[in-house]
Every structure is written in C-alpha cells, then in structure tokens.
Amino acid sequence: MQNVVNTLRILEEVAVRQPVGVGELSRVLDLPKSTVQRALRTLATAGWIRPAGGEVTRWVLTAKALHVGRHATGELSLRDAAVPVMEDLRRTTEETIHLAVPEGDSAVLIERLETPKVLRIILPLGKTLPVHASANGKAILAHSPPEVIERHLTGGLVRHTATTITDPGRLRAELALIRERGYSTNGGEWRDDIAAVAAPVLGRDGRPVAAISVSVPSMRMTADLYPEYGRLVIEAAATLAERLSTR
Structure with missing residues (x-):
C-alpha cells in the first residue's frame, strides 16, 4: 500500500x-x-x-493525466465549449488565456491557451490558484454563496506577495467591486511576475462554474489594459455561459 x-x-x-x-x-x-x-x-x-x-x-x-482529470471533475464538456471562446479572446489580446473551475475551497486551472509572444507566464494545468489572490480565484469567490465567502474571510488569508490582500474587510470590499463591475484583477497579488483580469462564468443558478482570464507578465500590463481586458473577459464569460446553457 x-x-x-x-x-x-x-x-x-x-x-x-x-x-x-x-x-x-x-x-x-x-x-x-x-x-x-x-x-x-x-x-x-x-x-x-x-x-x-x-x-x-x-x-x-502526458495527456492521459489531463483526460482522466477532466472526467473526474466533470469538466470535459466545459472545456470543449470554452476552447473556441478562449481562442477568440487570445486572438484579440494576443495574451495567454486561462480557464479555471471551483474545486472545494480552491480554484483549479483546467485549460490554457498560450500567447504567441516570447515573454510569457506558463502555469501547469491542474495548478491550484489561491481564491483571494488570483484573478480567476477572486472572480469565482465573489460570486460564491455567502457562507463560502465568509469561510474564506475568517479562515486566514495567506500573504503571497507584498500586494496580497490579507485584511478581510479589504477583501470583502474588493469582492463587492468585482460583482459590481463584472471582472476581477490581479496585479502581482499571487506572484510578482503575473498580472491578470478575469470574469466568472455563471450557471443558471447564478453560481460560478468557471472563470476565464487574460494573463500577462506584470511588466507588460498597463493601467489602461485592465478595463479593456475586463470588457473582453466579461463578453467571453457571457458567451461561454450561453453556450453551456444550451447543452
């Protein structure tokens, strides 16, 4: 054994x-x-x-591990529906596109389309993302049930970088802002070298089934790109949610 x-x-x-x-x-x-x-x-x-x-x-x-993992989490049909949407988003932004799903108290990366640019950030599929410090994680957490949010807020917020939000009050306000504008951001809160913008993919019950993001090396992300990418990920997430609702 x-x-x-x-x-x-x-x-x-x-x-x-x-x-x-x-x-x-x-x-x-x-x-x-x-x-x-x-x-x-x-x-x-x-x-x-x-x-x-x-x-x-x-x-x-190998791909065998990914294939089995998708079946185990029931994400194979989600991935199939998401890839064309992710392709469109990558074509528009020319940056890396990530798809993550909620799993327990975490978010897990299940698909990635890489930027054609030489300077890139590569995260392995299956990577667990901190929900309070990553764009995908915050997009999912902001639309999770209140009891899930409170569990995270009171469970201790791990500091990953100097900009990680570790104060429960600040994170609660951040989650409210995410719900209001429709997208989340990460400006080096998990890793100093990563900046990202994400939007939740909501199911019929209004709960997040996934989050889709544009991920950029921090040195390439400018202030004006956050709202621009925010608009794009909101549109991509809405398109994916619509496709999933017809399946």
Whole structure:
C-alpha cells in the first residue's frame, strides 16, 4: 500500500513541478532516489508521464493525466465549449488565456491557451490558484454563496506577495467591486511576475462554474489594459455561459 501512496505523491509532484527530475522529487518528498526512480518507471509504463523533450532525466505529465482529470471533475464538456471562446479572446489580446473551475475551497486551472509572444507566464494545468489572490480565484469567490465567502474571510488569508490582500474587510470590499463591475484583477497579488483580469462564468443558478482570464507578465500590463481586458473577459464569460446553457 505504501508503494501505491508514494507513486501517487510522485505523480502529484510531477504535475506541480514539471519538468522535474529524480533528485528534486527525492528531495521535496523526502524519499530515496531508488523509490522515486521505480515509481517514475511505473508511471511512464502506464502512460501517465513521459520524458521531457526526450530527456529521460526529467519528466512531464502526458495527456492521459489531463483526460482522466477532466472526467473526474466533470469538466470535459466545459472545456470543449470554452476552447473556441478562449481562442477568440487570445486572438484579440494576443495574451495567454486561462480557464479555471471551483474545486472545494480552491480554484483549479483546467485549460490554457498560450500567447504567441516570447515573454510569457506558463502555469501547469491542474495548478491550484489561491481564491483571494488570483484573478480567476477572486472572480469565482465573489460570486460564491455567502457562507463560502465568509469561510474564506475568517479562515486566514495567506500573504503571497507584498500586494496580497490579507485584511478581510479589504477583501470583502474588493469582492463587492468585482460583482459590481463584472471582472476581477490581479496585479502581482499571487506572484510578482503575473498580472491578470478575469470574469466568472455563471450557471443558471447564478453560481460560478468557471472563470476565464487574460494573463500577462506584470511588466507588460498597463493601467489602461485592465478595463479593456475586463470588457473582453466579461463578453467571453457571457458567451461561454450561453453556450453551456444550451447543452
């Protein structure tokens, strides 16, 4: 049983740190390199991971992991409906577009379309986003039930950068502003190098089923781009919500 648990822990760490090698996995998981190596071979044989760029010393997830994950969270049809909308948004902005969904008390990235520009921010699919410090997370949290919002406000707001909102009163006001204008922003609140604008995709009951965002390296985001991208993500989120309502 412990071997199975270790293998699953290693798979999770590959998802977070990819591309990653045996040494780093051994260090962060406090496991012998021989144990990590055996687990990686098992995962590769089963089709869950593959060598990064043909380099057998570093590993990344395969599409199998993503496919199973989508089925597990019921997001396959959401992704299918979202990709054309995301493509339009990427074509207009020429920036990276992210799609995240609520999962428990977090937001999880399930799809990404990358910018054609050389300078970019790449987040791995399956990445958990802090709901109080990321644009996608705040868009989802702002439209969550009151009890969910209060649980986050009273549960302790982790500081990720110097600009993270950690005061419950400030975050409550921020969430009210998001509901009023229709979009959220992140100006380096989670990572100093990321700025983003997001809008919630609301279901028939008014609750968020996802959030769609434009993600930009902080040095490329100017003050005038926030409202411009805000308008675009609101339109994209509304289009996606309409498509989902007909399915």
